[in-house]
Ligand SMILES: *Cc1c(COP(=O)(O)O)cnc(C)c1O
């Protein structure tokens with residue numbers, strides 16, 4: 001259904017691209033000419049957690065190679081269906097830190113809003129793959145309560161829009177929320193965590209840049225990019241435009257076996273990010289979510305990788321290796 005505000009108007013191009021994302025395993029197999037013997041397991045895994053990947057992201061993958069580092073991130077595998085001890089459904093115990101549905105206040109001074117369950121891409125390692133989004137969406141009926149909570153907590157200076165992916169929401173809604181937040185004098189910074197500028201750079205269009213540039217808050221965008229091959233010309237151009245709108249650009253990655261668990265991959269990623277005007281922020285150890293155990297890299301190897309990276313790159317290109325621990329007041333550096 002087309003929202004009333006858009007009737008008689010063309011929806012933005014990114015929304016059509018989002019709707020055209022590939023969600024069918026057989027289509028992905030045909031597009032990338034993947035080995036057919038892996039198809040039945042992929043179909044089964046996609047039934048438990050749906051495949052979703054924009055066509056522009058598929059275009060950056062190598063054909064015929066099921067080990068492509070971009071493909072690995074979205075490829076449903078039979079291994080996801082195995083239950084592995086220690087990998088559960090709410091690895092971060094987030095349901096305990098929610099004073100208003102969808103508002104996470106775990107860390108002093110900043111809150112995180114899970115605005116939507118929608119994403120432009122379904123990442124197989126995602127720690128929110130079992131998250132109760134439908135009961136935890138503050139953006140509509142809980143928005144007044146969210147603002148009220150912020151009003152009662154003048155020590156909060158930063159609001160983080162997360163999800164799902166906040167940039168799957170319309171600019172109209174995002175702009176309205178950003179304006180409301182800017183109306184609270186103690187809020188100084190608006191941060192967005194999004195994978196959309198990487199997997200669907202067309203999202204960074206004029207209407208988005210307009211409301212970002214018009215807002216009084218300090219703006220931070222943390223993109224989620226795990227491998228240098230994700231950054232093509234369209235992504236670099238999007239980054240340049242965001243920087244032009246005054247947005248500070250950072251990246252966070254998840255350390256993923258078979259994707260970026262080598263010094264070469266981590267160094268190349270940092271260099272590509274820097275060339276696009278983005279600084280590395282965090283490298284996350286995988287959250288132990290059911291279905292993602294095959295991505296796990298052990299702590300000793302993770303430390304070794306980050307040490308080797310530190311030898312080879314300037315300090316400002318080395319992300320902080322962290323883990324999220326339930327109940328801690330910040331991410332835990334390793
Ligand atoms: C990661 C996270 C933040 C932000 O942490 P920073 O260290 O400031 O990046 C805030 N709230 C929650 C619930 C988080 O998970």
Ligand code: SF4
Nearest residue numbers: 119122123126164195
């Ligand atoms: S975009 Fe983020 S929230 Fe969405 S599936 Fe990927 S990792 Fe999870």
